[in-house]
Structures are given as C-alpha cells and as structure tokens.
Amino acid sequence: MRTWQVGDVMTRDVATVGAETPYRDIVDVLIRRGISAVPVVDGFRRVLGVVSEADLLHKAERAGNPDERRVLTAPAVTTYPESPLPAAARLMDREVVKRLPVLDDLGRLVGIVTRGDLLRVHLxxxxxxxxxxxxxxxxxxxxxxxxxxxxxxxxxxxxxxxxxxxxxxxxxxxxxxxxxxxxxxxxxxxxxxxxxxxxxxxxxxxxxxxx
Missing domain, CATH: 3.30.1340 (Histidine-containing Protein; Chain: A;)
Structure with missing residues (x-):
C-alpha cells in the first residue's frame, strides 16, 4: 500500500545560491522569493549547506570580522523523494530544522520540503x-x-x-x-x-x- 512520500509534496523549483554568492544577492533571493532560507550548491547542484535569515543576521552582527566570511550552515540535513512523510517530519524534529533539501541518488538537489509541505497531506x-x-x-x-x-x-x-x-x-x-x-x-x-x-x-x- 502506497503512502505519500516527500516527492509528492516537495517544491521542485528551488531557489539556490553558490558558495561565492555575495551577501546582498543572497538577501535579494530570500526577499524576492518570499523564503527564509536557501540551499547553497556547487556546479553539479550538490548541496554544500543552507543559508537562512538567522545566518545572515549573524553575519550582519559580526560585520568586519574576517572569520565570518562564510555564511551558511553545513552540512545540510537532507532527505530523498522516496522518504515517507513521517520519517521526514521526525528528521526535522530531531535536527531542529524547518526545511530539508531533497536529493536524488547522485546527491544532486531536486527539491526542498518544509514543515508546511508535510502538513499538506492533511488537506x-x-x-x-x-x-x-x-x-x-x-x-x-x-x-x-x-x-x-x-x-x-x-x-x-x-x-x-x-x-x-x-x-x-x-x-x-x-x-x-x-x-x-x-x-x-x-x-x-x-x-x-x-x-x-x-x-x-x-x-x-x-x-x-x-x-
């Protein structure tokens, strides 16, 4: 018997940034897309980490400190399209995160799932x-x-x-x-x-x- 999986509710059109994306450009992506975090990927769409509003605020607080050049949380907590929704929910709860980048078998980004997405099953x-x-x-x-x-x-x-x-x-x-x-x-x-x-x-x- 098939139950809903992450692939059924995830967002496939994912906004991303690169490791060298400027601070202001990251802020622009978050504001323009109306999101609170964005995956950081390399040239092969492999996830290097996640940049959230909290990370950016922390960067602003430490402005001018050379040790604060990198703005991301790494490694990212990820999941797969075939993961059952309860498993994804438990992972979010255990790792205290609000979203999970979704990877394919080769480790490439194919989507993102949020807490709100997991609740869609109850609609x-x-x-x-x-x-x-x-x-x-x-x-x-x-x-x-x-x-x-x-x-x-x-x-x-x-x-x-x-x-x-x-x-x-x-x-x-x-x-x-x-x-x-x-x-x-x-x-x-x-x-x-x-x-x-x-x-x-x-x-x-x-x-x-x-x-």
Missing part, C-alpha cells in the same frame, strides 16, 4: 481518503468483498464498521487504514467470527499427531 478530502481505504486496504491488500465493511470518513477520522471471518484480518484493516495518508484517527467498530490470534497451549506431555 486531502474525506472522499480521497475513503477511496484509498476501500481500494488499497480492503480490496487490494485484504481482498475483502464489497459490503462486508462500511467505511465512513469525516474530517480525516475513519470509522470501520463490519465483520470479517478472522480477528487478525479485522485488526490489520484497522492498522492499515491508520497508515493511509491524511488519516488522523481510526474508530474501530469491527467484529470477527474467529479469534485466530490466540495460541492454544497443549498440556505437558501431549503430542499432536502428524497426518
């Missing part, structure tokens, strides 16, 4: 979410016949109501529905005929015959 309509739960979870993964499970979605909250033959299948339906992009909560009203998650323990010395 999916209830109809889109319901379609994914029905098509991807119930039909494709679990092969559940239509009519056995009712799926209702309201404001990203999914309610599953129905009955399957095995508890493991009912539990899996709930778990997979929770992984669909845009789902904020799953209400489990599922029933089952057989609890196949309980292991039957044989009495000591009891041997199960083999056919």
């Amino acid at each position: 999916r309509s209830d109809a889109e979410i319901r379609a994914d739960v029905v098509q991807e979870v119930l039909r494709r993964v679990l092969a559940v016949r239509d009519g056995l499970v009712t799926v209702r979605v309201r404001d990203g909250e999914v309610t599953l109501d129905g009955r399957l033959d095995r508890r493991s299948a009912a539990d899996l339906a709930v778990r997979l529905a929770g992984q669909v992009s845009g789902v904020v909560r799953v209400v489990d009203l599922m029933g089952y005929d057989v609890d196949d998650t309980v292991l039957v323990e044989l009495p000591p010395g009891r041997v199960t015959p083999v056919a």
Whole structure:
C-alpha cells in the first residue's frame, strides 16, 4: 500500500545560491522569493549547506570580522523523494530544522520540503481518503468483498464498521487504514467470527499427531 512520500509534496523549483554568492544577492533571493532560507550548491547542484535569515543576521552582527566570511550552515540535513512523510517530519524534529533539501541518488538537489509541505497531506478530502481505504486496504491488500465493511470518513477520522471471518484480518484493516495518508484517527467498530490470534497451549506431555 502506497503512502505519500516527500516527492509528492516537495517544491521542485528551488531557489539556490553558490558558495561565492555575495551577501546582498543572497538577501535579494530570500526577499524576492518570499523564503527564509536557501540551499547553497556547487556546479553539479550538490548541496554544500543552507543559508537562512538567522545566518545572515549573524553575519550582519559580526560585520568586519574576517572569520565570518562564510555564511551558511553545513552540512545540510537532507532527505530523498522516496522518504515517507513521517520519517521526514521526525528528521526535522530531531535536527531542529524547518526545511530539508531533497536529493536524488547522485546527491544532486531536486527539491526542498518544509514543515508546511508535510502538513499538506492533511488537506486531502474525506472522499480521497475513503477511496484509498476501500481500494488499497480492503480490496487490494485484504481482498475483502464489497459490503462486508462500511467505511465512513469525516474530517480525516475513519470509522470501520463490519465483520470479517478472522480477528487478525479485522485488526490489520484497522492498522492499515491508520497508515493511509491524511488519516488522523481510526474508530474501530469491527467484529470477527474467529479469534485466530490466540495460541492454544497443549498440556505437558501431549503430542499432536502428524497426518
């Protein structure tokens, strides 16, 4: 089952600067594009670091100091188009950054993803979410016949109501529905005929015959 990845929400038209780009030109890029940071790349679009407004303000505070010539945070914290959105969010939180340059397999810049981009998944309509739960979870993964499970979605909250033959299948339906992009909560009203998650323990010395 496919969930949204960084490549689904990232910005592909990325403003960049070079290592030798003058201070004023960097400021101009940030103001003109309405952004708060910009990746620093070399001639092969490999990311050398990131310059943020905070870096520029720090540079202004230390004006005239020869040790403050380079204005960037390096190395940059990066990700890849195939990274799941939760993984990118955890990376941002752990590294305390607001954006991640996105690299291809050769380490070249192909996009940038921000905290706001990661939240776009929650703008999916209830109809889109319901379609994914029905098509991807119930039909494709679990092969559940239509009519056995009712799926209702309201404001990203999914309610599953129905009955399957095995508890493991009912539990899996709930778990997979929770992984669909845009789902904020799953209400489990599922029933089952057989609890196949309980292991039957044989009495000591009891041997199960083999056919």
